[in-house]
Amino acid sequence: MSETMRAVDIKGGAGPVSALHITDVPKPKPTGAQALIKIKAFGLNRMDLLQREGHYPVPPNAPKTLGVEFSGVIEAFGDKPESSFKIGDEVFGLAYGGAYAEYIAVSTHMLVHKPKELSWEQCAGIPETWITATQAMYLVAKFAPGKSILWHAGASSVSISGIQLSVADSASAVYATARQDEKCDFAVKTLGATAAFNTKTQDWAAEVLKATDGKGVDIIIDFIGGGEYFQKNLDAIARDGVIVNLGLMGGTKLPEGTDISAFIRKRCSYVGSSLRSRDEDYQGKLRDQLVEHALPRFKDGRFKLLIDKVLPWEKIQDAHQLLEDNKTKGKVICTIS
Missing domain, CATH: 3.90.180.10 (Medium-chain alcohol dehydrogenases, catalytic domain)
Structure with missing residues (x-):
């Protein structure tokens, strides 16, 4: 050999x-x-x-x-x-x-x-995309049926997984953002999101607040991190909500004038997380959850593997x-x- x-x-x-x-x-x-x-x-x-x-x-x-x-x-x-x-x-x-x-x-x-x-x-x-979505949603954000959730980068592989998990597990509403109208349509028409907002042409945080009657969303899964997204996440999150940050595509710096009062006003949490740095036992439990929770839906076609x-x-x-x-x-x- x-x-x-x-x-x-x-x-x-x-x-x-x-x-x-x-x-x-x-x-x-x-x-x-x-x-x-x-x-x-x-x-x-x-x-x-x-x-x-x-x-x-x-x-x-x-x-x-x-x-x-x-x-x-x-x-x-x-x-x-x-x-x-x-x-x-x-x-x-x-x-x-x-x-x-x-x-x-x-x-x-x-x-x-x-x-x-x-x-x-x-x-x-x-493996990477579905386990990452599972980890962010359930282990970190403590998702439960009836909660609302927003997935940034709605046509990315992790969000494609997460939107489908959210819909299947009875989120009250599932929102997405993307930078192209075509991707917003894809999130709604193909994946089943409640609504999706174009971050280039719309004030997505304002649109989320409008769609939720001013309440905001319970969970935000974010891959952007810095730039204007940090502030808009705080604007769009609901009271006692959780923002899970998985990436820094928008950089690591915050604009001058960023207002962090929402941490107290809304009692919200901002949590950073990653999967690759986790130990084998942690990842193994997520594998088991994937097998039990998602694999049957892969096999019968309820979940789309795009x-x-x-x-x-x-x-x-x-x-x-x-x-x-x-x-x-x-x-x-x-x-x-």
Whole structure:
């Protein structure tokens, strides 16, 4: 068996799209509870762009190779795998890194058996986005039926997942924002959101207050962070509401004159969170919740697994460019033949 494999690398360790290339690297060896997976497909995420540019802190001991979600076939095990898996099993899962490659060694605690109803490409786009949405909604924001919720970047993969979860689990209202009318229509007509607002042409916070008779929304899931969104989140949140921040696409600085009085007036909370930095036990519990709560809905088609583009991994530069252009509605997936 070869000691090397092909994987996507970055010339110079960090750089633009053009720095991505495929090269030979050492093949991982599974230890402990790990399985060695021959990868069929992997999903792209915005964190991959940040990591490629050198702006994303990779967890300690994580592979330097990009990629955290994948689908494939188990080829070998360490000495302490979960008993529910065997060699030859078709699986998909979440990793701390290393998915842009022919093989990955990953804990069996983060694997899920691939349903026959779903393709390799669909399964490769599930773990990061659906688990992130589940974590933000339930564990951090404490969502319960009857609460209202707003998802920023409504056509992003995490929000596509979150909007569907919110609708299925009886939110009183589900709102979204996007920067294009087409994406707002998509959030409403395809995903089932109550309403969606164009952040370029509308005062979305004012629209949320109008739609809720001045109450605001109970939960806001935000990927933007800084800039004007911080203030508008405080304007749009309801009393005792929770704002969950998962990203900093709007930067880390707040405009002069930002008014934080809502923290006291509304008794609201602002919580930062991430998934990749969590330990294996935490992620494993989220995997279990995904399997119990969402997997049956994937299999029977109630939840839509939306893929914008599938490319062979030799076109990894094109795949990253698609994400950078911010025109996608759904996942970008790469396949390995």
